[in-house]
Amino acid sequence: MTPSIGAVVSDIDLCKQLTSTQCSEILALLVEHHVLFFENQPVTPHQHRDLAANFGALHVHPVYPHVSDVAEIIILDTSVDNPPDNDSWHTDVPFIESPPMGCLLSARELPPSGGDTMWTSCAAAYDALDDEYKSLIENLTAEHDIAKAFPESRYGKTPEAQAQLAAARQKNPPMIHPVVRTHPVSGKRGIYVNDNFTTRIIELGPDKGAEVLQFLTSHVARPEFRVRWEWKQYDLAFWDNRLTQHFAFADYLPHRRVMHRATILGDKPFR
């Protein structure tokens, strides 16, 4: 779709069990293009889970609600009663030791217009840095905190929600990862700090750390590194969560938008 990111994959039925050749082809395309779009794939939650499971073990989210009998499928059901809050750049679940390698997002119910999603290539963003900046951030590490993205004001409104959030925080203490990570398959390097979850850079003082974080998080969002997708019902996006970030437009209220997500675990980020 652009020189940096995005491809549309056609002539495949994701409701059927994939062959191992198809899985390897999809993975190769994912590594090359960072985010893949498959149109008209009306997967059921069980099919969605089984599809994602071809690519690795699945994560069960500690806060988001899930489909009633499929714990691995998150429901993102946003409306006036539950306003969208993914309109900031982030990678998913960086607060665990081995964050997701990818996510599969299915559009279930869409507003009449709006509700697009953007992805950005953190590899293209890294490549565009000058050598001096690359060496400045080379050996830095940063902290990622679930509490920053899931604040109590939003996710702890009832006593039950508060207890669930407290348990999620306790089970997921702040996690430290390299600021620049290397993709385990392509060997490409990319920026691995984001607006939603990253709280501080460990090796820098608060002022310099905040300045570097601010620079990197706005740099990854530059228009030339991104692609934007206008959803149709049953479109399915598969992104490589290791070297991308995404941003979901929150421009469709008072309409409702429902998405389902499967989250595939990956490996521990390394320099």
Ligand SMILES: O=C(O)CCC(=O)C(=O)O
């Ligand atoms: O709703 C979307 O388009 C994306 C939401 C999001 O951030 C996610 O599914 O991880």
Ligand SMILES: [Fe+2]
């Ligand atoms: Fe996300």
